[in-house]
Amino acid sequence: MSIPEKLNKDEPMSKSHFKFMIKHFNKRDKDYPPLNKIRKTKIKEGSIVLDYGCGPGSYSIAAAQVVGDLGKVYAADIHPLAIDEVKNRVREKGIKNIETILTNRDTNLDENSIDVVLLLDIYHHLSDPKSILEELYRVLKKEGSLSVDDHHFKDDEIISKITSTKLFKFSEKKEELFNFKKV
Secondary structure (H helix, E strand, C coil): CCHHHHHCCCCCCCHHHHHHHHHHHHHHHHHCCHHHHHCCCCCCCCCEEEEECCCCCHHHHHHHHHHHHHCEEEEEECCHHHHHHHHHHHHHHCCCCEEEEECCCCCCCCCCCEEEEEEECCHHHCCCHHHHHHHHHHHEEEEEEEEEECCCCCHHHHHHHHHCCCCEEEEEEECCEEEEEEC
């Protein structure tokens, strides 16, 4: 691996940081139910969804409620503990329409197979966002939607960062959530 490749390789956070994050997200989810954010996306019954950077799965689980038995949610994360946490929550809740993917970029999903990609509060962590957006573009259907929320950036920064790749165009903003379409 060359030096530039190593610099652009995302790495999982430490175990202690991940556990702290889960506690923070549990509190956040009580104050701001994930289903409220999911309702601002283009997800509907029967949708196929990719929650990229899913963390402990709060948005994956909410999306699974919306897509119902006819849909599916892929919960993807770089951290093995995130994948384990999602699997535990799915098992505890008896959810049947969530599948996990351990990845630092490639999802191994088929091209044009996803209706909605969720990129929620993760963009700021990506060391090579362009390659991630290329992968998300690859798996997203032609009429699919990329939903982005990242409170670490101003509104115009989010739009600029996503559209600068020339892969996506801004579609709409619903409160703090930005929806994009494939170009």
